[in-house]
Amino acid sequence: MLAIRPARPADLDVMMELAVLSGRGFTSLPEDEATLAARLDLAEASFTGAVAPAEAWYTIMLEDTETGRVEGLAGVRAAVGLKRPHFSFRVMTLAQYSSAIGTRFDHQALVLVNECGGWTEVGSLFLRPERRSGGAGSLLARSRYMLIGAEPTRFSHTIMAELRGWFDEHGKSPFWEGVASKFFRLPFEEADRMVTSTDGQFILDLAPRHPIYVDLIDSHAREAIGRVHRDGEPALTLLEKEGFDRSGLIDIFDGGPTMTCASDEVATIRASRTLRLEIGTPGEGQALLSTTQIDGFRSVRAAADIGEAAVTISSEAADALKLRGGDPVRISA
Template identity: 35%
Template sequence: MLVVRPITPQDYAALYTCAVESGYGFTSLPVDEGLLRRRIARAQEAFAREHVSEPGEEGYLFVMEDTATGEVVGCSGIEAAVGLTEAFYHYHLGKVVHHSKSLDVYNALETLTLCNDYTGVSELCTLFLREPFRVNQNGRVLSRFRMLFMAEFRDRFSDIAIAEMRGVSDENGESPFWGWLEQHFFTIDFNQADYLTGIGEKSFVAELMPKFPIYVKMLAPEAQAVIGKVHNNTRPALRMLESEGFHFRGYVDIFDAGPTVEAEVAHIKSVRESQRLPVRVGTPSETATAVILCNTKLADFRAGKAAIEVGEDHIVVSQEVADALHLQADDQARFVAL
């Protein structure tokens, strides 16, 4: 069974493998030993804080493990509140109107304005599933379980959640959007800029990024064409988030112009439709329902795909599922239809 659980220091080698395999443009998983170890330590701190009444600096990082082999096959994370100590940048896609009544000229022009509008919101991040395991809805589980975690531990997260989608880049990791910025404002390539951001070295953004709105029409055509567009490998993740109620509000990444989508946490489909019921351990009926199921513990959190029988005031899970998700009879569990 594939089970999602909090990351531990013993998972470092597997997390490093995920970072290598994630490739260019995956900002939150840079191939950097120091940063990856710090992320693990920071996650352990977050899971150890039992009493949290509002979102802060906590970063929750999980891994998906094959319980049959002990192999870690993917990772997924949530930032409780972004931008509290380090600026969190986006470009906002807006419009300005140039109008001359006397000449009968009216031009509505798109602009990109550097902003920090998402400061303090929660972020779904660091979602990566290794290639051989992208089957049987495993990716859906690895993404959506986070919504159950947020529903269960509501006070730890903001009222708004966002997810940054990887933008368009070629097989060499080069971004058409960054290519234009590099030519006019920077002397570092996309991969270096992306890596520096991933390891927390963001001061160059404030120092070198243009402070005034950029007219989109000034960009090279190939740069204009990718604004708000996602990398081909990211399309399934975007479709899944859209089905959960996330929407694009005109905010794009400052490096590759990939879209950021947002939703009110209370209105996310998996949050809204999840249920919390006590557990009975037994044999689910033949009409068992396929769900994403999790326990309600923090440091000992477990989640996974399961077939359960849903009664009026309880659910029935198999002994195998109970063991894998650290559930006992009468424990509370949260679930949502898969």
């Protein structure tokens, strides 16, 4: 059975393995052992309540309970942009009109903004390639919303997700090559690493202060604006099913889109409720189930017989959740 559990410092080796597999442009999963070790320490402190709610960054692991192998991971960052700006480009329409010749032009432009301060971010979703079918991705993605729904006051009303931008068949980002690299004059890998390993001052120092007219951008870079990486298309589909929309914001390095949704409009959260757990023979229907608190959070998708006040699941599913009969459990169809 596949189960979601909190990440812990002992997961460093497997997290490094997943970081290598994730490839270029996966900013939140850098191939940097010190950065990942610090993130795992923060995850442990976040789940136990040892850090302030706004500083929490929860990392969850998808584990095969039979083999103990970690098949993927994902994260929920309680609030971005509080201690350092969280920059994006907003794709804006600038209207220009000349009364002398009676002509109006609408120009699209990229404008540097810092609009996401305080928003909750869901991200870092990565699965081993052989696990990208059969519902594992959905379990991992939706468990992030069950985590938020368990204690919603710890999170923002606005939930955001940044998707990796487009990379060509040679592994290059057209948006980086055509736009961002002109300002940062760094290799993409170095700039990407500095996003997570430094305070981001270099972005504040070097990012463009004035609008960039889209018509003046190289065609390959222009076509990459808001385009999702081929490996990110399933994640985009899952986000759209949950109610996320494109916000008009894009990543300043690879041009990937930022998706947003109000927390109480996220489909998984909206459909969830808390019932009493009973252990027995479940029906044929499936449900997403999770614990009711962030500390020790766990989640599974399993057969469940759902009643008005109680839900019956197998002993295997209950063991995966580390729950006993009579305990409260959250469910979402």
